[in-house]
Amino acid sequence: AQSVAQPEDQVNVAEGNPLTVKCTYSVSGNPYLFWYVQYPNRGLQFLLKYITGDNLVKGSYGFEAEFNKSQTSFHLKKPSALVSDSALYFCAVRERGSARQLTFGSGTQLTVLP
Amino acid sequence: GAGVSQSPSNKVTEKGKDVELRCDPISGHTALYWYRQRLGQGLEFLIYFQGNSAPDKSGLPSDRFSAERTGESVSTLTIQRTQQEDSAVYLCASSLAASGERVEQFFGPGTRLTVL
Numbered sequence: 001a002q003s004v005a006q007p008e009d010q011v012n013v014a015e016g017n018p019l020t021v022k023c024t025y026s027v028s029g030n031p032y033l034f035w036y037v038q039y040p041n042r043g044l045q046f047l048l049k050y051i052t053g054d055n056l057v058k059g060s061y062g063f064e065a066e067f068n069k070s071q072t073s074f075h076l077k078k079p080s081a082l083v084s085d086s087a088l089y090f091c092a093v094r095e096r097g098s099a100r101q102l103t104f105g106s107g108t109q110l111t112v113l114p
Numbered sequence: 115g116a117g118v119s120q121s122p123s124n125k126v127t128e129k130g131k132d133v134e135l136r137c138d139p140i141s142g143h144t145a146l147y148w149y150r151q152r153l154g155q156g157l158e159f160l161i162y163f164q165g166n167s168a169p170d171k172s173g174l175p176s177d178r179f180s181a182e183r184t185g186e187s188v189s190t191l192t193i194q195r196t197q198q199e200d201s202a203v204y205l206c207a208s209s210l211a212a213s214g215e216r217v218e219q220f221f222g223p224g225t226r227l228t229v230l
Contacts, residue, residue: 032217034218034219036221042223043118043205043221043222043223043224044157044205044207044221045221046218046219046220046221049217049218051215051217090156090157092157094217096213100145100147100162100164100170100212101147101159101162101170101173102147102149102157102159102219103159104149104156104157106155106156107155107156
């Protein structure tokens, strides 16, 4: 079975400071890993993915994430936060085998303070 | 190009009625998924379609839920005899492939279902 944990329901950061949103996962074998963002009254938007290769992946809007196999983590990062980054962030995992669906974390509400 | 579209955007129904939710995936995407998002929670997988293969129905919560897909196009999620606990946002997603590099799923705006 696959699972995702986002240990923080809420993350607050000042504008211009670096931000980190944490994610750990559990799967059998090697994972596909994803980050999505959800703005109020809007659907989920794809940010970035880890499939294979370089452990540091870069995505939309200046976000990046680092795959750490030994710690089974895939934390989302951005060097300098913007107020417009305030939203709900979801980490998701998928096994490489027969299971095709994503398993999502419970979400982390990011608030960037001006 | 156009993204995933869903209709209706909002649906209010009475307990015991049947509802149909529609999803139009991105053209050329072979895989289609339905998820449910209850208020303040993450997404729950419901069902997955891939080409002409038998769908993966392992996430459907009860036999009141069913879904169909015509080829690699439109999908309909049907909920029969709706209950108040069915109230949620129902999200549809599609992906270009189900394995390999292009597996990221793109989501529609969702249908907000309210059962009174």
